[in-house]
Amino acid sequence: MNLVWCEVDVSALRHNVASLKSLLAPQVRLAAVVKANAYGHGLLVAARAFLEGGADWLCVNALEELARLRSAGIQAPIYVMGYVALEDLEPLVALDGRVVVYNRETVVALGEAARKLGRPARAHLKLETGNNRQGVDLEHLLDLARACVDEGVVLEGVATHFANIEDTTDHRFAQLQLRRFQEGIQRIRASSLPPPMFHAANSAATILFEETQFDMVRTGIATYGLWPSPETLVSALRMHREQVVLRPALTWKTRVAQVKVVETGEFVGYGCTFKATHPIRLAVLPVGYYDGYDRKLSNTGHVLVRGVRAPVRGRVCMNMIMVDVTDIPDVKLEEEVVLLGAQGDEEVTAEQMGAWIGTINYEVVTRIAEHVPRIPRNGDGNTAEHGGVHE
Secondary structure (H helix, E strand, O other), rough: OOOEEEEEEHHHHHHHHHHHOOOOOOOEEEEOHHHHHOOOOHHHHHHHHHHHHOOOOEEOOHHHHHHHHHHHOOOOOOOOOOOOOOHHHHHHOOOOEEEEEOOOOHHHHHHHHHHHHHHOOOEEEOOOOOOOOOOOHHHHHHHHHHHHHHHOOOEEEEEOOOOOOOOOOOHHHHHHHHHHHHHHHHHHHHHOOOOOOEEEHHHHHHHHHOOHHHEEEEEOOOOOOOOOHHHHHHHHHHHHOOOOOOOOOEOOOOOOOOEEEEEEOOEEOHOEEEEEEOOOOEEEEEHHHHHHHOHHOOOOOEEEEEEEEEEEEEOOOOOEEEOOOOOOOOOOOOOOEEEEEEEEEOEEHHHHHHHHOOOHHHHHHHOOOOOOOEEOOOOOOOOOOOOOOOO
C-alpha cells in the first residue's frame, strides 16, 4: 500500500498539449518540457502523455533524463537545455540528443563525437538577449555558428529565453528581447549558413504573443495545467486569449496513520509551537519535508480530509505532519488525505500552497520528492494503461 503518492491525470496532460497547439500555426512544433521529473509529475508518465497529446519534441535539462527517455523506447526529438559536460557529449550524440551551445569548446567536442561515432551531432545556439543566464552575445553569434559548420556539427537551431514575460503585465522588456532575437535571425539569414530553426517562446510567450512562436515553442508549466503566473492569466484575459483552457493534472495524497485526542493545554510537535486551547482531534499523516512537504507549511498549511480543510498543527516533521480533524467526524485509519489537488468541492492548488510558503507553483510541484510514486490516471480516476509506468 502506498502511504504517500501522486496521481497524474494523463488525459489532462494530453488536453493541455492540444489546447496549446491550437494557438500555433500548423508548421510550428511544440516541444513539451519534461525536465525536473516533468515538473514533479513523473518523467516517463508525462513524456508519454505529451507525445500522445500531439507534442512534437521533448525538452530535458540533463543527459541522464535523455538516457531514461531513450531507455524507455521514446524516439521523439529531445532537446537538452542544461549544460552538458564536454566528456558527456559523446554519449549525448550516441543517444541522438540535441544540445544547447554557447561555448566554442562544446562545438569542438561535439564535432569530435560526431566523427568518432559516424553520426550527426545537432546543436542549438543560445543567443543572449537579456536574461544573462546562458547564451552567446549577438556579436559572436555568427562566429559560433560558423564554428559549427567548420567542425561538422549540424546547426539545427538558434534559441533564446525570455527573462520577464510571465511575472508582469508590462511586456516592454520581453519586446526588447524579441527585437534582439530578430536581429540575430536576420544575421543568420543574411549569412551563407544553412538556415536553422528558431525558437524562443515559453508557456507565457506561447499563450500571449503569436510573434514569438517562430518554428517551435517550448512549453513547460502550462502543459501541466498550471498558469505561469497570475499576471500571465490577467494578460491573457486582457488580450482575449482566454480560449486557452488548462487542466491541472497532479493530485498528491497520503493516508491517516493515527487519530488521537489532544487535551486542553497540551502541545503538538517539535518546538511546542502549537498549544491546544480546547480538546482537539488530530490525524497523524506519514508525510513530511523529506517527501517535499515544505517545513514552512507548519501551522500554516491545510490538507483535505473528506473534502474538508484540515489545518496543519505544529511543525512539519521529516516524515510526519499532524492535522486538526476536530470538525471532521468519523475520520478512519488509512483513509485518503489530499495534500495538493481536489477532493469533493474543495481544492488545495499549487498556487495556494506556493503563497503559504512564499514561492511559486513551479517550486511546489517540482519539489515533490522523486521517491514518491507517480501513478497515471485517466480523467475518471481509474488507473491508466500507460506503458506500465508507475514512477
